[in-house]
Amino acid sequence: MHEIALFEVGKNLSGLIDQVAVGEEFIITRHGKAVARLAPLKPAFDRAKAIQAATALMEASRGLSLHGISIKELVNEGRQ
Numbered sequence: 001m002h003e004i005a006l007f008e009v010g011k012n013l014s015g016l017i018d019q020v021a022v023g024e025e026f027i028i029t030r031h032g033k034a035v036a037r038l039a040p041l042k043p044a045f046d047r048a049k050a051i052q053a054a055t056a057l058m059e060a061s062r063g064l065s066l067h068g069i070s071i072k073e074l075v076n077e078g079r080q
Contacts, residue, residue, distance in 0.1 A: 003026070003027045003029055004016070009026075016038060023040055025039040
């Protein structure tokens, strides 16, 4: 991670964005104090990870039982 002064960001923004696009991160400083971070965006939703998590939950719950208690009863109990 690199530090860069705010006034330099204005002069070099396009180049900084190019570097961020390939994974670099920058701490932006003002008067020597860190005030912001310029970093690549991470995907907000990873469909493959969600499917993997759902599959793992379904596999983990296989063979489990609620011993005659309905989902509705559990929900109602949680609301009390």
